Amino acid sequence: MCIRLIDWQDTIAIRHQVLWPHKAPAFSKVDNDEQGLHFGAFIGETLVGVASVFIEGHRARLRKYATLSDFQGQGIGSQVLNAIFAELKRYPVSYFWCDARESAIGFYQRFGMQVESERFYKSAVAYVKMGCALPDGQTN
Numbered sequence: 001m002c003i004r005l006i007d008w009q010d011t012i013a014i015r016h017q018v019l020w021p022h023k024a025p026a027f028s029k030v031d032n033d034e035q036g037l038h039f040g041a042f043i044g045e046t047l048v049g050v051a052s053v054f055i056e057g058h059r060a061r062l063r064k065y066a067t068l069s070d071f072q073g074q075g076i077g078s079q080v081l082n083a084i085f086a087e088l089k090r091y092p093v094s095y096f097w098c099d100a101r102e103s104a105i106g107f108y109q110r111f112g113m114q115v116e117s118e119r120f121y122k123s124a125v126a127y128v129k130m131g132c133a134l135p136d137g138q139t140n
Contacts (some may be wrong), residue, residue, distance in 0.1 A: 001048075001076065003083040006040035008033035011050040011064060018066035020123070028053075030063055039083060041067070041076050049076050053084055060088055062098035081111055088134065097131030105130070 008030075015028035030036065032054060041049035051068035053060050062084065067076050088096065099122070100108050105115060108130045117129035 001043050001079065002040060003039055003041050003080055004088075006034060006038050006047070006050070008038050008052070010040060010047065011038050011052060014047065014050045014055075014066050014068060015064045018068060019064065023123070026069070027115070028064065034065075037084075037087065039080055039087075041080050049080055051080050051084060055091055055093060058092055058093075058094045060091070060093045060096050062096065066100070077107065085111075085134075094134050095131060097129065097132055099127045100130045102126040102128060 011033075012028050014028050016023070016025040018028050019130050030052065033052070035054065037053045037055070039051045039053070040047050045060055047060055048071040051065040052063045054063060055061075062081075065077070065080070067080075085096075096113070097116070098108070098113075100113075102119065105128065110133070113130040113132045115128045121127065
């Protein structure tokens, strides 16, 4: 498997299929997709996972993080998140956060992220805000 930066347009199909299959594909686009860093996980030439990160000042936000169902549970998501943390070392980022589906809280906690909000809903799906400070020396 390899993880590399991809164009935002290449994220839409997986975002739609995994996260919001009952919505129109356009629902899976983020307003500022053009400004994000978009990561793709490939097995051979097949894109199997995507994640997008948006940096604002010293904060980085993870959005639209998805792995195709046939490839879930194989460590791909963990490798993508590790690749994101490695890439963020190139930026003056000291805080990383996301709106996490409640079903994924345990996954994010394994990476040092903590729940920082009460439950809220997006299209009837339960979420919480999670975040973590990045290690000392992360900022330039």
